[in-house]
Amino acid sequence: MFSDSKEKALLVKPMEKVPPFTLSPSSKVSSEWDQATPPLPFAISSLPALTIRGWLVSVGVSCVLAVVTLLVCLGFGTEPIPFSRIWSILVGALTGTESIRVGTDPTTVILLQVRLPRLLLAFFVGGSLAMVGVALQALLRNPLADPFIIGISSGAALGAAIALLFGVGVSVLSVSALPVCAFAGALLSLVIMYRISSVGFGFSIYTLLLAGVVLNAIFSAFIMFLTSVADPNRAFGMYAWLMGSLTGPDFPTLGVLALYLGMGLVILATQAQSLNLLTLGEETARSLGVEVERVKKLVFVAAALLTGAVVSFSGIIGFVGLVVPHAVRLVLSADHRLLLPAAGFVGGMFLMLADTVARTALSPSEFPVGVVTALVGGPVFLYLLTTRNLRVGM
Amino acid sequence: MMDSGNLLPGPAYGLRDVTFGYDARFRDHSESVLNAVTCSIDSGKILGILGPNGSGKSTLLKLLARVLCPRSGTIELFGDPLSRLSQVEVARQVALVPQETLQIFPFTLAEMVLMGRFPHHQGYGGWHWEDADDWRIAYQAMEDLDVTHLGSRLVTDVSGGERQRAVIARALTQEPQVLLLDEPTAFLDLHHQLDIARILRRLNRERGLTVILVSHDLNLASQYCDQLMMLHGGKIMEVGSPRDVLRPDLLESVYGCQVLVDRHPQSGLPRVSLPV
Numbered sequence: 001m002f003s004d005s006k007e008k009a010l011l012v013k014p015m016e017k018v019p020p021f022t023l024s025p026s027s028k029v030s031s032e033w034d035q036a037t038p039p040l041p042f043a044i045s046s047l048p049a050l051t052i053r054g055w056l057v058s059v060g061v062s063c064v065l066a067v068v069t070l071l072v073c074l075g076f077g078t079e080p081i082p083f084s085r086i087w088s089i090l091v092g093a094l095t096g097t098e099s100i101r102v103g104t105d106p107t108t109v110i111l112l113q114v115r116l117p118r119l120l121l122a123f124f125v126g127g128s129l130a131m132v133g134v135a136l137q138a139l140l141r142n143p144l145a146d147p148f149i150i151g152i153s154s155g156a157a158l159g160a161a162i163a164l165l166f167g168v169g170v171s172v173l174s175v176s177a178l179p180v181c182a183f184a185g186a187l188l189s190l191v192i193m194y195r196i197s198s199v200g201f202g203f204s205i206y207t208l209l210l211a212g213v214v215l216n217a218i219f220s221a222f223i224m225f226l227t228s229v230a231d232p233n234r235a236f237g238m239y240a241w242l243m244g245s246l247t248g249p250d251f252p253t254l255g256v257l258a259l260y261l262g263m264g265l266v267i268l269a270t271q272a273q274s275l276n277l278l279t280l281g282e283e284t285a286r287s288l289g290v291e292v293e294r295v296k297k298l299v300f301v302a303a304a305l306l307t308g309a310v311v312s313f314s315g316i317i318g319f320v321g322l323v324v325p326h327a328v329r330l331v332l333s334a335d336h337r338l339l340l341p342a343a344g345f346v347g348g349m350f351l352m353l354a355d356t357v358a359r360t361a362l363s364p365s366e367f368p369v370g371v372v373t374a375l376v377g378g379p380v381f382l383y384l385l386t387t388r389n390l391r392v393g394m
Numbered sequence: 395m396m397d398s399g400n401l402l403p404g405p406a407y408g409l410r411d412v413t414f415g416y417d418a419r420f421r422d423h424s425e426s427v428l429n430a431v432t433c434s435i436d437s438g439k440i441l442g443i444l445g446p447n448g449s450g451k452s453t454l455l456k457l458l459a460r461v462l463c464p465r466s467g468t469i470e471l472f473g474d475p476l477s478r479l480s481q482v483e484v485a486r487q488v489a490l491v492p493q494e495t496l497q498i499f500p501f502t503l504a505e506m507v508l509m510g511r512f513p514h515h516q517g518y519g520g521w522h523w524e525d526a527d528d529w530r531i532a533y534q535a536m537e538d539l540d541v542t543h544l545g546s547r548l549v550t551d552v553s554g555g556e557r558q559r560a561v562i563a564r565a566l567t568q569e570p571q572v573l574l575l576d577e578p579t580a581f582l583d584l585h586h587q588l589d590i591a592r593i594l595r596r597l598n599r600e601r602g603l604t605v606i607l608v609s610h611d612l613n614l615a616s617q618y619c620d621q622l623m624m625l626h627g628g629k630i631m632e633v634g635s636p637r638d639v640l641r642p643d644l645l646e647s648v649y650g651c652q653v654l655v656d657r658h659p660q661s662g663l664p665r666v667s668l669p670v
Contacts, residue, residue, distance in 0.1 A: 048546030049505040052523045141498055273521060277509055281496040283461045288568070289485030289513035334499040337521055 050335040058332055062345035069349045070123065073356040074115050078364050081107060113250075121249045121257070122355040122369070123348035125314045126324075128261050128306040130347025133321020134339055135268055135303050138275040139296065140194070142208050143326065144384060147307045148318030150208060151215030152189050156304075156311035157242060158219045158226075159185025163312075164238065165230050179260055183308030189215055190300050244317035244370030246355050253313070260309035265344075267302035271295055272336040279334075317370045319377020320347055326384065404473060406437035406572050406604045407458060412467035414453055427453045429628040430467070437472070437571070440598050440605040442615035444639070445625035446649050451608040452493060454625065455574050458606065459490035471572075485513035489565035493576040495557060497549045503560050504545040507532045510567030535566035538593055540586075554581040562590065566597070573597070575607040579614060587611075591618045612666040616640055617658065624648060640664035 075081050089111050129147060136145040136152070147153045163181035196211040223242065227235040249257075274295040277285040282292050310317075324347040325339065332342050354372040361367075415426035428450045435441055443451045456462040457469060460476050469476045471487060489510070497506075508524050510532065515522035524532075536542040539559040544552055549560065558581045565573055573594070579587040595618055597603040609615045615622060615636070622639040624631040626648045632639050645653045645666065658665045 048502040049508055049524070055523075137499075141496060143498060273512065276501075277512055279496070279499050279501075280506075280509070281492070283456065284490070284492055284495065286461045286481060287459045287485060287488075287490035287492070288509060289482035291481050329500055333505075334501045335505060 050333050050338055054333075055338050058338055059341050059345075062342050066123065066345045066349050069352050070119055073119050073352045074111060076356050076360050077110070077115060078360075079107070079110065081111060086111065117249045117251060117254055118246055118355065119352050120254055121246050121314065122351040124254070124257055124261055125246065125310045125317060126320050126351025126354075127344040127348035128264070128310045129317065129320040130324035130328075130343040130350070131265070131268060131321075131340055132303045132306045132310075133347075134325045134336065134343050135275065135299050136321070137325060138279050138336060139299050139303075140208060141279055141281065144209065144322065144381065146319060146322035146381075147186075147303070148316060149322065149381070150193050150212035151219060152186050152193070152303070152307050153311050153316045153318070154216045154219035154223070155189025156182040156186035156308045157316055158222050159183070159188075159308065160312045161223050161226050161238060161242075165226050165234065179256075179309045179312040181308075182312040183260075183304050185219075186307040186311070187300065187304035189219065190304055194296075194300070240368075241315040243368040244315040244373075245368050246314050246351075249313070257309055257313050260305055264302040264305035264309070267298050267305075268340055271298055271302075272340055275299070275336040275340075315368075315370070317351070317373055319373045319381065320351060322384075323373075323377045323380045324350055326380070404437070405434040406472060406606075407433075407435040408468075408470040408473075409433050409435075410468050410470075412457065412464045412469060414450075414457060414462065414464050416453075426465070427628050428457070428464075431628070431630055432467075433623070433630055433633060435604075435606065436621070437604045438598070438602045439620040440594065440607070440618060442619035442622045443606065443608045443625060444610075444612060444615060444622055445631075449625040449648075450628040451625055452576050455490070455576050455606065455608050458572075459488055459574050460484045461490065482513045485568060487570055488572045488574060489568040489570035491558075491562050491565045491573070491575040491578055493580065495561050497557060500548040500550050502545065503541060503547050503549055503552065503556075504532070504536070506549050507536055507541075507545075507560055507564045507567055510535070510564040513568060531569060532563070532567045535563040536560075538566065538597075539563040540589065555583060555586055558582060559586065559590070562593075570603070572604040572606065575605070577609060578607055579609070579611060587614065594618065612640060612645075613658075616663045616665065617661055636663050640666055 071083070071086060074086050075083060085107060089108050093108075093112055132147045132152075133145065136147065136150070137143050139145075140150075147156075159181040160178055162185075163178045193208075193211060193215060196207065223238075227238050230238065274285070274290050277288050277290045278292070278295060280288075285295075286292050325343045328339055328343045328346055332338055351369065351373070354376070355369045358369040358372050359366045410432050412428055412431045413426050414428040431450075431454065443454060445451050453462065457464055460479070460481065463477065471479065471484065476484065508528060511522075511524055511528040514528075533542065536545060539562050541556060541560045541563055544556055544560070547556075549557060552560070558578070562575070562578060565575075575594075578590055578594075582590060591614055594605050594607070598605050607615075607619070619636065621634065622636055623633045624639050624644060631648055632644055640655055642653055642655045645655070652669050654667045654669055655664050656667070657663070
């Protein structure tokens with residue numbers, strides 16, 4: 001039973017507070033609005049959410065940083081190239097004054113035909129893996145989802161291995177059969193993973209990780225079986241490829257890769273806002289108007305396209321899709337409209353740097369780039385596994 | 395008084411023989427969560443859905459939000475069959491506040507509230523950037539729910555009660571005609587329970603918002619709901635005013651325990667207490 005004073009105490013309205021986003025009230029903003037509706041008590045740019053200006057700035061800065069990283073990485077290698085030389089060669093190649101034909105000048109050849117395509121491949125692969133990570137994390141509502149950890153990359157690798165060993169993708173004309181098989185493998189493992197982790201009571205982090213471990217083991221067993229029955233020469237090449245390597249792409253190959261990545265990218269980009277809502281849970285997303293089944297199918301296909309293409313060109317490179325989205329969320333935003341492109345750029349940068357380390361640390365010999373990403377990503381994964389925030393989803 | 399612009403004629407919902415079960419293997423109706431529910435839900439009222447655990451309350455709410463679809467029977471929203479409306483068309487009219495909200499990623503509270511504008515900006519593939527109107531609507535909802543000062547906090551960092559209020563703010567940001575709430579006061583302290591109840595009543599009285607809420611709090615429901623619906627075993631046991639529904643005999647048969655019902659000292663509405 002309420003006494004009068006208690007009742008009055010409860011009646012105190014909690015709403016008469018100073019507007020919390022205390023930045024200068026902007027006359028510019030309010031004048032643009034219909035006078036009949038009251039202006040906001042704060043400037044739009046000060047709000048704690050993503051705006052188009054914030055988006056442009058963040059994406060612009062990441063883009064510039066990616067170009068700077070590329071230029072820096074171009075200089076490193078068995079033969080260091082000074083920046084001024086890099087600049088003149090690149091400008092020359094772009095304007096057509098300096099010939100890029102084989103045999104003109106060793107430095108030009110190294111730069112334009114070895115390092116540049118390799119770094120571009122690293123950029124494409126890293127960016128794609130990071131974006132797949134973002135998409136999978138939203139789809140599975142799990143910040144530990146990564147194409148490598150949950151077995152999507154292994155699925156793609158199995159598809160690619162089948163194509164390689166049975167000669168589906170060997171001839172030049174059918175160069176695209178390899179990514180198609182990898183795509184099929186990635187899609188299969190994605191669907192299996194989704195079915196497993198949605199059984200029972202929502203998505204548990206443990207279910208997902210355990211299922212990922214087992215799925216990885218199964219696919220690896222198939223791949224090992226295939227390599228052991230293959231002839232030794234092919235098997236050795238397969239091992240090198242499986243460990244994740246970025247060696248030896250040429251520009252036509254990069255073009256094919258870019259085509260696959262572009263398709264996956266466009267699909268993901270159109271679903272950015274739906275992915276935001278999907279992180280709230282399927283039922284909530286549905287109640288907010290998201291056609292959940294349609295979005296899921298599109299994201300599945302996009303993630304499988306990106307993973308399939310990347311794995312068929314560079315093997316299994318782990319942890320990029322885990323580390324990069326997490327870092328970008330911390331620094332920039334969890335909004336997928338920004339998270340997807342920013343993670344793309346940062347993932348690209350990350351793998352360019354990792355590959356440069358892999359190329360130069362033990363120069364003149366080099367080791368697989370997957371070693372570097374695992375050494376960076378593994379500890380980050382373990383750290384994430386033990387932090388408080390992740391317990392929410394269990 | 396109700397704003398005539400939002401006053402819709404006829405019932406908000408019409409349900410006919412609605413049956414639902416979670417597992418498709420349960421063909422037998424005795425296994426279903428809801429069993430041939432037929433009722434009409436008035437617009438512009440506050441309806442409280444009551445019932446013991448597992449009586450199908452939350453399921454009914456999800457069916458009304460079209461988060462789930464009935465196995466058989468029809469649900470009409472303002473005269474249109476729900477099955478013929480798209481998810482977005484439903485979301486423009488109906489907002490759902492779920493019992494629990496998944497918050498894994500570090501969105502700011504303001505970003506989460508702004509997601510309520512999603513159904514109003516469609517166009518597949520097109521990105522919509524929230525404009526001043528979206529912001530104003532979200533800001534007003536955040537003011538109403540007393541979460542504006544938390545706008546820049548991360549949803550992963552705030553307390554359960556703060557998050558719950560933000561989720562209600564997001565639902566209001568949808569500008570719905572019908573607001574569905576599943577245990578809206580479950581995580582809230584007394585102060586905020588009262589706030590939420592008053593806000594819901596104010597929105598109902600001032601804007602004609604139809605409110606349908608599921609609650610275990612019989613007393614709060616008694617004070618703030620115009621009508622109550624008692625569910626038991628997937629069937630409607632009683633619909634009516636709090637005085638009609640909160641009868642000792644009905645409560646005892648549904649909940650299976652003895653209860654005391656007297657009058658609230660201020661409102662004179664039924665007050666339910668447990669025996670010592």
